[in-house]
Amino acid sequence: AEDGFRLFDLTGSSPIGKDRVSATFLADVDTQYLDRVSTAKDPDRTVIWTIYPGAGNTDGRPNKGIWYDYRLNRFSHFELELEGLIRNATTTALTIDAPASAGDPDNVDDESGESSFDNRPQEFGNSRMGAFNTTFVASDFTGDLLEGLVETGDIEGAPGNFFFLNGVRPLVDGRRVEIALAEMDNRDDDVVFGPYESPDEDGRVSFRSEARYHRIRMKLPPGWTQAVGLDIEGVAAGSR
Template sequence: MLLPIADFAPDLPPNNSSGASANIVNLFPRTKESWGPVGTLSTFSSNALDSQCLGAQIAIDSGANNYLFAGTADKLYELAPGNTGFTNVSKGGGYSLPSGERWSFTQYGQRVIAVAESQNIQSFVLNSSSAFADLSASAPQARYVTTIKDFVMVGNTFDGTNGAQPQRVQWCAIDDPTTWPVSGSTTEAQLLAGSQIIPGDQGWIQGIVGNLGNADGAVFFERGIFRVVFQGSPTVFGFYPAEGVRGTPCPKSIVQLGALAYYIGEDGFYAFDGAVSQPIGVDRVDKTFWSNVNTAYLANVVGAVDPINRLVMWLYPSNSAPGGIPDSLIAFNWALNKWGFAQVNAEYIIRAITQGYSLDSLDSTGYTLDTLPFSLDSRVWTGGQVLMGAFTPSHQLAYFTGSPANATADTVELEPFGSAGKRGFLKTTRPMIDGGSPTVQIGMRNRLMDDPTFSAASSINDNGECPVRADARYLRARIQTTGAFTHLQGIEIPDGAIDMTGSR
């Protein structure tokens, strides 16, 4: 008899027909029948940002070289190909972001564009610039930026004419992000530039994405989403409500994956295709997330995509996170339609692309063969490899390539002799795991109103079993493991290992 690891769905009651668990830690769904480990963070960068990472972006030049840009409250940094250290590439005088504000980035051709509240739009041309500079004297300031078709579009803007406009979007001249004509001018119409205030009670703009499955883009508000449709001259873009009252209170939670944008709504997790949103967390993680996240630090909630493992991840601060620096990571496997959870201390996560090194170019990293943070055959040194990265609380770039984090998972709960009104007496279990050092505890209770009492942890013996002694009507297993493994499935109850005992 196999007791599988239950799906991570802490919103459901412990005894449920779906076979769900509230206790899965440092495990992500790997296959439809197994769970895989979560790697710990292994520091990569040889230096650190000067303070908390408030935004980051991967950029790729025409030669397929990979760059990483990151921003703090007062600086912008570049991690260039062939380097492990960040370089300060701020414009002269630096920046001063108000508390709670973040950087937003986009790439247009060879140009990396960065925006933040009360800062002039910043521009860095790959293989040309040595530092960021103001993009254009006529461009507005903005909180959010994206690329839609042949345009750079910004949202939640400020300029000398219109002042602060939290419901306004503006876009540049077609195929020219350095040109932002005067609003209402003939030049603006000729170059297909423009702007639009999207009035209503949907609150402030919280983010913009481009090129979705059923729209050319989307503007996310606090309490609504508007579809962006390219219409050509004279209107250029049309903006149409798509989601009624639903939006996002977490600007950095918006994560684009191909034709979809995943985000955290005010009542849970969703996937938006440019027309409608589909709930992905209802009856599973929505209520637990909103009860655990520290709502005073929603600006620190950050989403990212791990395409290799088919995961969308959200890093967030729990109510017990010191200073609101995130300590929790929830992940959705879109192929398996399953959730996982990990304990991760980091201030930002990002889908990173490794830059590539030869044995000769490793000298430029500042490491020696004795001090390399990763083995020579690690994917970190292979150019173009996608890895999940994070900025640690000490502001250094790290990858999830360290040893597996200690993992815990509960199986489904079993009522082996419920129809007979009897209890079950369990003597031994066999953990279904292909590595590591597992232990098994059995949770016991006789009434659904009771919390389970767990037996002492039993280590695996030479027969591959974890002997236990458990006597109860309802039984579940808790597996804890350290060390490397690939698949964790649950526990097997060998033939003859459970007997009927007792009565109602």
């Protein structure tokens, strides 16, 4: 909708994106190419996909996306260049014929040449999300997970006072995660992150940062599977 993301449940609509993602999306989407915005329901999960041309797009090609999980009522986002979404993409299911031996050509086509029953889009059964990539090839979202990035909001560890942050413990599988920290004394300060740091042998990243507000970035390596959150260690400034 013109005012952002809404959820329709057959009885009415609710502004699910208000104060969450709508303002960010409307500020980022390239209004010259609104026709390239598309949305699809994931047939395998309780997720709605939206892709759009955002800042840095090439000739209106969608380069960013937003997920909405309506069961959890939560949003997430990603950056990936795509030409368009495919709701019923290639599947791993039944074909008309299956190779009975190494010598079976597995090549049953109709005589008119209009349809190939061995063509992957003709596999009937399961459905999953897919997309046309930048070379217009139909693709599905399989393979190892890409690098992930988790960023917190502004953390006010000691409301009304300065907070001394001395450590962050990422709750993520594996130890190749990296943590970067930004500190602000006022809400209108520029958010500038320091260099990425890796956890020590105890899984902790040490800092010595005193500020009113902190923001944390967590970079996840390709292939990660579980990212629960962060444990933040610190005390109000002046406390022991």
